[in-house]
Amino acid sequence: MDGVARPQAVSHVDVASYRDAVGRFPTGVTVLTARHGGRQHGMTANSFTSVSLDPVLVLACVARSARLHELIVAAGEWGVSVLAADAAGVSAEFASRGKGLGEALAGVPHHPGPYTGAALLDDALATFECRTVEVYGGGDHTILLGEVPDEYLLNYLTAANQAQPALRDLATYLENRIPGPDVTPDQLRERSWWRGPELFVIVDDYELVAASGRGPLLPLVEFLPQSRDIGLHLIIARSSGGASRAMYEPVIQRVRELGSPGLVMSASKDEGVLLGDVKCAPQPPGRGNLVRRRVPTSLVQTAWCG
Ligand SMILES: Cc1cc2nc3c(=O)[nH]c(=O)nc-3n(C[C@H](O)[C@H](O)[C@H](O)COP(=O)(O)O)c2cc1C
Numbered sequence: 001m002d003g004v005a006r007p008q009a010v011s012h013v014d015v016a017s018y019r020d021a022v023g024r025f026p027t028g029v030t031v032l033t034a035r036h037g038g039r040q041h042g043m044t045a046n047s048f049t050s051v052s053l054d055p056v057l058v059l060a061c062v063a064r065s066a067r068l069h070e071l072i073v074a075a076g077e078w079g080v081s082v083l084a085a086d087a088a089g090v091s092a093e094f095a096s097r098g099k100g101l102g103e104a105l106a107g108v109p110h111h112p113g114p115y116t117g118a119a120l121l122d123d124a125l126a127t128f129e130c131r132t133v134e135v136y137g138g139g140d141h142t143i144l145l146g147e148v149p150d151e152y153l154l155n156y157l158t159a160a161n162q163a164q165p166a167l168r169d170l171a172t173y174l175e176n177r178i179p180g181p182d183v184t185p186d187q188l189r190e191r192s193w194w195r196g197p198e199l200f201v202i203v204d205d206y207e208l209v210a211a212s213g214r215g216p217l218l219p220l221v222e223f224l225p226q227s228r229d230i231g232l233h234l235i236i237a238r239s240s241g242g243a244s245r246a247m248y249e250p251v252i253q254r255v256r257e258l259g260s261p262g263l264v265m266s267a268s269k270d271e272g273v274l275l276g277d278v279k280c281a282p283q284p285p286g287r288g289n290l291v292r293r294r295v296p297t298s299l300v301q302t303a304w305c306g
Helices: 015-022 067-075 088-093 160-175 185-190 206-211 224-230 250-257
Strands: 030-036 039-045 049-052 057-063 077-082 110-112 119-121 126-138 141-147 199-203 232-236 262-264 287-292 295-301
Touching: 030 057, 030 067, 030 119, 039 057, 039 067, 057 067, 057 077, 057 126, 067 077, 067 126, 067 141, 077 119, 077 141, 110 160, 119 126, 160 199, 206 250, 224 232, 232 250
Parallel strands: 199 232
Antiparallel strands: 030 039, 030 077, 049 057, 057 141, 077 126, 110 119, 126 141, 262 287, 287 295
């Protein structure tokens, strides 16, 4: 049982004629994907439809007999890759019952969606990631209504145990942006070997995040030296209390070694020197020293609303 309500329907329609007639209705074709419990799978589907713009809702119908059904219902989130007109071969691969779970995916270039981790095909015309908001019974199919989250907010995480898997997924996604040996100097200069959004990871109260002892930001450390090239921006804010002791925590240490810009705001003199040669001192609200590599440190006033 999958917990999906199924209304009974009595049909007097000849199924073969119905299939023939409905097959004359041209539609786009997508590959739906889901990942759950370490397993992932993809399935060709033409039932994908855009439903609403505010909020952004889409739907897809998945046969209860399809192997994706269990994964997509259990995962509660899924990926959609819209196939191009010349992708009939890909459509056939993902509609072939003879293949093992996830086997079609293994043969097609794809990357994990940064939000759901569900596979998204590299050659898709468009991709979506959805979170299931409603599940309806639809005869031998299940109708999934999915909300497409705000495209600019991948995630808002309030606890370390949420942050860990999300940042691991982000790290997996970023691996696709690391330039391979076939990337040309021109592509490197123009940053044109990858496509996609600039990614901003903003961490507030970092002392609480780091104190969790789980180091949720650690998966990002290896990408920091190339962050400019791969469109990764890491912004960390922390309280000044105890900051001098925290300067050797691995993420902060790496950020400092790379000469990233930093703003030292009001702090007790006891914290000593945190960045550059700035000695900590109490400051008026919003005032701080902006420390940058190869540029003299300057006293700046940030916006402040009392
Ligand atoms: C063009 C096309 C569109 C399809 N659309 C759907 C669909 O919307 N929903 C669905 O459950 N199956 C759809 N199917 C059938 C599944 O892709 C097919 O049964 C697949 O083998 C099921 O996955 P499984 O073999 O992993 O169980 C479609 C097949 C094709 C070729």
